[in-house]
Amino acid sequence: MKGSVFNALQEFVETNHGLEAWDTMLNTLDLPSQGIYTSSIKYDDSEMFSIVTYYCEALNVPASDLLRTFGEFLFSKLMPMAPSEAKKAPSLHAFLYMVDNLIHVEVKKIYADSNLPEFDYKDQSDQHLTMIYNSERKLCHLSEGLILGAAKHFGEEVSISQSKCLHEGDDACHIEVRFL
């Protein structure tokens, strides 16, 4: 996982819980990177999982909630880096469609070694969209948070649920987005 995600996570923790919360975590976990994250460098995924697990225990919240909240925050950090066409997307629906077809394509151009999740789109209508998420990281809840962040960005209201989930033993996560 790219350093930029760790940077965002650090900012998220420090904003909500103060500098000490991040520092304590690092002192406790003794991660291979020693908490030195540079945005363009790739770090082991296990560091992310260790950090998430640490905060879930420390704050006593489910990982899904924590990731969803972080996802919303992460969106605001990623959006400025998106291709201009995506920024000019007319609606949330159009934007979500661009995630796999445009944004990830552009990211691959800059970071050929990046390990991005794959999205398939199904049941597209004005009211509804199924985004089929697939990634070995199984961070579907982070995606939910990102979608929520995007909805906020486009000023739209959505409800999100998963009809299938990798965590439930399914082949892929089916994220059902309903446009309200």
Added chain:
Amino acid sequence: MSEEAQNKVDVLERALKRERAARKLAEMQLENYTRELLEQEVLNDETRMEVENQQTQLSFLTGLLAETWSKPTLNKIVENYLERTCAFLSKPDNLFIELDNQCNYGQFQYYTQSSTESEINEHLQLLKSFLAQLDREKLYDLLQQEQETQLIDTNEISNETQDFYQFCVMVPLYTLALEDKKTVGVAVLLYQDQQDINITKLQTLESSRSMLSIAIERKRAEEELQQQLINLEETNKVLEQTQLQLVGQEKLASLGFLAAGVAHEINNPVGFVLSNLDTMADYIKDIKSALQPLADEPSSTSLPQLSKNYEEYELPFLFEDSDEILKSSVEGLERVKAIVADLSTFSRMENDELEPIDVTKVINKSLNMVSNEFKYKHHIETDLLESATILGIESKLQQVFINLFVNAKQAMAEGGTLYVRCYRERTKIMVRVKDEGKGIPHENIKEIFTPFFTTKAPGEGTGLGLSISYSILQQHNAKVEVLSEPNKGTEFVISFFEFF
């Protein structure tokens, strides 16, 4: 400082340390990217140069290929090769040498290029002096040993020390083995400096060699073929002349055959005209004697003597017989005149223009010519049209008929009748010449128009008669059909287009 404050400072210090380390990493990352970029650029440059090189080589090869095939002669191919090679390698002066196994020069060509004329002249002088100092035996031996392009020290193939051209690249272009003579053609690229030699380009040159060899071999073969064609044309011309001579000879032969008969035909009337004239001379003498009294005594007294002489010299008979004699003499001479006239149309052959002629007339003339041949054991029966006009050449057609009539007679050694019929059939004029001779064996029928085919003993016939007749008839757009039955006879059926 309170413990809490101390803690805060410690946290900040650690955070700062991490930030610094992260910055350092970022900077290193940046440096790496920059270095990679630079390396990539160098690589790109190299690739671009490589591509450019390959492009030059490719354009050299394709250009050479295209032009080589389009050049009309071997010399032009070599000239183009030297010029292109010189431009491609940019430095050398080029020579082309053809040597045979006696180390004699077959040919040579120079090529040099420069912006100034004086430099070109200077280089041409240098090339000439190099050529003069060339050790041909050495060069020939080297070419025998190595069939591929080779780089050698110029001094190796020179009788004298070379101080201008230091190195030379020898590109063998072709080897030709003709009978006991072997010829090698080689391009010699002369360099002043080893630095100028570009191995990659020389490799390209080497790869163009096989194609060039093929082109040169083809061109050689083509030139040889051309030469053979010229030879063939010459042979053909000789043949044509021979044929003309043979055709002439055939005509002479038929003339010769006819000569005896014609001589007889002429001799006869001439003989009796002569004897007639003898008789006439006697008659004139008698008439003179009978009229003598008129000369001696020109008066009425001589009348009784004259009437006496009139009876005595049988003058009435003399006058009557003289009329007969003169009449038959005129007739005899007319016949001679006619034969000579027929003979002269026959001998006149130079005219090749078709003109309206009367076939009946031509048949009659031809019959006149051969009538002597048929006089004793043979008959001639004719059934001809009053006149039948076709487009033709009288003398040539006459030759055809004479040939057919004479053949018919020869086929009827024991005697027989020659039938000559001429009649109309729609737009055609048909002529049938039929004999009662021994016939033509079935297997020979398709051969009878073949030149030199003859069943006559050697020396008796040329075997050209019918083949010439056939070609004459073709010239007349006439069709010929041969009907023959052994021991019954042969019939030639000829159809002409009638001319209206």
